[in-house]
Amino acid sequence: MTLTVFFAVLAAAAMHAAWNALIKMRGDRFASISLTSLGMSLAALPVIPFVEFPGAAVWPFITASLAIHIGYRLFLVMAYEAGDLAQTYPLARGAAPLMTTVGAIFLLAELPTPLAILGIVLLSTGTLLMSFRGGVGLGRLDRRAVGFALTTSIFVAGYTLTDGSGARLAATASSYAAWLFLCDGLVSMAIGFYYRGRRLLPIMKTEWHIGVLTGLLSAASYWIAMWAMTKAPIASVAALRETSILFAMLISVLALREKMTGWRVAAALCIVAGVVALRLG
Template structure:
């Protein structure tokens, strides 16, 4: 992975943590994440005239990704409804590289090196510390939040492998990303209107600015990640992208007023060490 790709993925990680924080602080997270999807669509739609239409062999990957992303958003909302950002976000994002690496071995024949395996273990340890002891006491663990977060991580790993494979077949990463975002956003908006109707429109009218910003950040972050997957191994990009966990922890403490504990500090160090090892591996 070149230094430019490395820095680009780090920037994408910061963007990803930021848009998740914007969703977390809203009381109606279903409406917020639906509005974020609208923002992604509005960000990608102007790009369509300037990129190729995906070929027939690319569309199945886009369709699969849209379906998985629908599940991802629904489980993410449920996780945020039941737990703190600093607990649910690390578990959802941090366990995804482990699942992605395993999937990469069997589906893409991308076998991690010994150092990469060490990184995966450190990252997994860090996420467990962050989720199980991040709030201070094991007894306060919200099992529902952890369950939803783990299901979200499975969705993340799935769409990462799907999009990593699909974007490599597309003529350009911009083409794949733009069409994916438009299709995914339209589906998310249709689902939102179907379930909420006018109530969704009323909430969206009040929070449209933050939703558009979150959507732009989400689109930019994932577009960069998909582009990076055409330049580096999928597992490496996925793991480096999870430095967003650390950005999310900083946001949760500094902006959202969530508690910083020694366990969270230890978990952060383990995650950093794991990400470094994964990149070096």
């Protein structure tokens, strides 16, 4: 992984933590995450005229990703409803790199270097430690929150492998990302209106600016990740992206007033060690 890709993924991680924190702070998270998807579509619109239309071989990946993202957003919202950001976010993200690594090995025949595998394990260990020992009521986990968060991680691994493969197959990562974001926003809003009907309109009117902001952050973050997966091993990029846990920890402590503990510090150090191993690997 080059230095450019490395720092680009770190920037993407910071943006990912920021938009997740904004969703967590909203009163109606289902509506907020629907607006985020719409914001991603709006971010993609100016790019569409300048990228190639995906070929026939690429659309199955986009279609599969759309379906996986629906499940991801559904369980992410339920996880945030059941637990605090410092606990559910690391758990949802922490297990995904290990799943992605296994998937990349068996589905894509992409085997990371031994040092990269060590980095992936350290990152995953740190994020899981932060979740199991870093949340409210040290060590006590809401079973519903755990179930929703772990299910979310399965969807994360699924769309990471799907989109990494699709972006590599497309003419460019930008082409894949732009058309994925455009379609995803339309699908998400259709689902939102199906479940909420006209009740979604007042929320859109009052919180459209939040949706635009979170959409831009989400689109930029994931576009960088997909581009990076065309330049480096998917598993390594997926693991490095989970440094967003560190940014989420800072946000949870500084903005959400969640408690800083020794366990969080230990988990953060473990994540940093994983980052170093990934960079050297």
